Amino acid sequence: MSAAVTMPVTRRPKLEIGRRLLAAYTGLVIIYTMIPIAVMIVFSFNIAPNGRVALKWLGFTLDAYRHAFGIQDLTGALINSLIVGMGSAIISIILGTPLALALTRYNFRARTATDIIIFADIAAPAVVVGASLLSLFLELNIPRGLITILISHVAFNVAFAVVVIRARMTGLDRSLDRAAADLGATPWIAFWTVTMPLILPGIVGAGLLGFAMSIDDLIITNFVAGQTLTFPLWVYGATKIGTPPQVFVLSTIIFATGVGLAVINSLINRRAEHRRGG
Amino acid sequence: MRRLSRHFAPYLLSLPSWAYLTVFFVIPLGSMLGLALATGDPLDGYVASDNFSEFSLGFSQYHAEFVRSFFYGAVSTVITLVIAYPVAYWIAFYGGRNKSTYLFLLVLPFFVTFVIRVLAWEFILSDEGFVLGTLKSLGLIPQTTHILSTQWAVIGGLVYNSLAYYVMPLYVALEKIDRRVVRAANDLYATPRVAFTRVIIPLSAPGIFAGFLLVFVTNVGDFVNAYILGGPGTYMIGNVIQDSFFDNQDYPLAAALSSMLMFLLMVAIFLYAKTFGTDTIQDYAA
Numbered sequence: 402m403s404a405a406v407t408m409p410v411t412r413r414p415k416l417e418i419g420r421r422l423l424a425a426y427t428g429l430v431i432i433y434t435m436i437p438i439a440v441m442i443v444f445s446f447n448i449a450p451n452g453r454v455a456l457k458w459l460g461f462t463l464d465a466y467r468h469a470f471g472i473q474d475l476t477g478a479l480i481n482s483l484i485v486g487m488g489s490a491i492i493s494i495i496l497g498t499p500l501a502l503a504l505t506r507y508n509f510r511a512r513t514a515t516d517i518i519i520f521a522d523i524a525a526p527a528v529v530v531g532a533s534l535l536s537l538f539l540e541l542n543i544p545r546g547l548i549t550i551l552i553s554h555v556a557f558n559v560a561f562a563v564v565v566i567r568a569r570m571t572g573l574d575r576s577l578d579r580a581a582a583d584l585g586a587t588p589w590i591a592f593w594t595v596t597m598p599l600i601l602p603g604i605v606g607a608g609l610l611g612f613a614m615s616i617d618d619l620i621i622t623n624f625v626a627g628q629t630l631t632f633p634l635w636v637y638g639a640t641k642i643g644t645p646p647q648v649f650v651l652s653t654i655i656f657a658t659g660v661g662l663a664v665i666n667s668l669i670n671r672r673a674e675h676r677r678g679g
Numbered sequence: 680m681r682r683l684s685r686h687f688a689p690y691l692l693s694l695p696s697w698a699y700l701t702v703f704f705v706i707p708l709g710s711m712l713g714l715a716l717a718t719g720d721p722l723d724g725y726v727a728s729d730n731f732s733e734f735s736l737g738f739s740q741y742h743a744e745f746v747r748s749f750f751y752g753a754v755s756t757v758i759t760l761v762i763a764y765p766v767a768y769w770i771a772f773y774g775g776r777n778k779s780t781y782l783f784l785l786v787l788p789f790f791v792t793f794v795i796r797v798l799a800w801e802f803i804l805s806d807e808g809f810v811l812g813t814l815k816s817l818g819l820i821p822q823t824t825h826i827l828s829t830q831w832a833v834i835g836g837l838v839y840n841s842l843a844y845y846v847m848p849l850y851v852a853l854e855k856i857d858r859r860v861v862r863a864a865n866d867l868y869a870t871p872r873v874a875f876t877r878v879i880i881p882l883s884a885p886g887i888f889a890g891f892l893l894v895f896v897t898n899v900g901d902f903v904n905a906y907i908l909g910g911p912g913t914y915m916i917g918n919v920i921q922d923s924f925f926d927n928q929d930y931p932l933a934a935a936l937s938s939m940l941m942f943l944l945m946v947a948i949f950l951y952a953k954t955f956g957t958d959t960i961q962d963y964a965a
Binding site: 419420423424426427430431433435436437438440444456457495496499500502503504506507509511512517518520521523524525526527528529530532534535536537539540552553559560563588613617618619620623632633636637640644648649652655656659660663667 | 688689692695705710711769773781784796799801893896937940
């Protein structure tokens with residue numbers, strides 16, 4: 402009965418066709434986004450003459466996987482990327498969480514200014530951020546290397562950490578930590594025992610995003626790296642002389658690991674929410 | 680005492696990030712301006728001065744690259760919006776229980792590093808690659824056809840890399856729309872087209888603009904797509920800045936060019952903040 406009452410006009414065959422077309426279109430766009438990933442995975446199994454990926458399919462081989470870590474400086478670059486990714490994710494969480502807390506819980510004077518600087522940090526184009534950090538390092542005569550890469554990655558990850566953690570905090574029920582305060586908990590204890598467990602998914606999300614942004618970044622890193630290479634920088638440097646298959650192999654491994662972790666994370670969250678809901 | 684600590688608490692909490700962003704985000708912008716005004720040459724080093732000539736030199740020498748960058752940025756952002764909007768709309772309104780799965784599929788490319796995504800497109804679009812190679816061997820297109828190193832290869836690469844960045848803010852905005860408003864439009868005999876143009880599009884405007892700003896700014900400053908997919912005729916301002924810093928070591932010119940880019944984009948950001956406020960962008964940024 403209710404269906405007949407609430408939806409008398411919208412069920413028209415023409416609309417139904419439109420909706421189907423839209424669904425098909427969305428499917429096509431999703432396939433389009435997958436094409437380069439498929440190319441990368443398929444070509445990681447291609448026979449590579451002269452140690453360079455061929456543009457044509459020459460036959461299936463596991464050679465590149467057997468020698469995945471065979472190019473020493475590529476492996477070193479990947480390790481640098483992992484170090485900077487983890488380091489910058491952790492530091493930006495430590496810096497960003499208190500700021501997110503201040504922005505959600507207090508109405509203070511510097512709020513608007515803080516909003517603007519976070520906004521500017523996210524919206525600033527990578528070339529400008531990279532060029533300005535390089536200018537600073539040049540003027541202060543700071544040698545470029547792993548440390549300057551790490552410093553620069555934290556500079557763009559902090560803003561994202563604040564935004565993600567803040568989004569999680571805004572949805573929180575304030576009565577819980579007020580109850581903790583009423584029961585005599587100091588703000589410090591209330592934070593660690595009540596707030597922290599509740600915002601943990603946001604913090605983990607911010608960490609994963611930060612790690613992904615860091616390992617993805619080429620433009621800013623390119624300015625501040627000096628002679629040090631990260632994984633994207635190594636790949637970028639090799640584009641004009643030919644890409645060794647190991648690049649696609651390592652990237653496929655990163656992709657599979659990342660997707661695996663994301664799926665596990667969402668399954669854990671879903672189960673936790675299910676438990677809370679049931 | 681309690682009131683006092685309540686007053687200072689937010690400042691104490693925001694101090695670490697503030698300090699960090701001041702030293703490594705705000706001050707560097709100042710040093711970039713300072714470097715732009717410096718004089719000297721790569722061998723003897725540069726000394727601070729108030730020499731504004733790099734700005735006029737940079738503009739007169741590279742205005743073509745500036746115009747091209749803003750053109751590529753605008754075209755790629757508009758194309759991305761046109762591709763992304765129906766997707767975000769369908770997921771927000773008809774995605775049902777699988778909404779998050781569809782969104783996850785759209786961000787999958789982020790698990791592959793940016794430069795490799797661009798590299799994969801170089802493979803796909805290359806003259807003998809499977810798109811052109813197949814069409815050529817079937818005799819459907821002339822042997823001389825090429826896509827790489829044209830402006831459309833660069834714009835195509837920019838569009839591909841911004842798609843997910845645009846779907847997300849659009850999705851957030853469309854998801855927020857109160858479905859009762861849409862139903863009310865239908866009840867008041869709005870045709871689906873009118874309901875869409877007069878109700879849904881205006882209500883999703885914040886997402887349209889937030890995404891436009893983020894994607895446009897990113898694409899104007901990009902040099903990786905132009906380097907890998909483009910050719911000499913598709914040089915963007917990012918490529919010039921990059922070359923001036925590293926190949927020519929002309930730091931003042933490079934710093935002047937990036938200061939000009941920053942200024943132009945700051946105008947865009949300021950206009951945005953003025954119209955929509957700074958709170959909203961954070962809802963759509965991540």
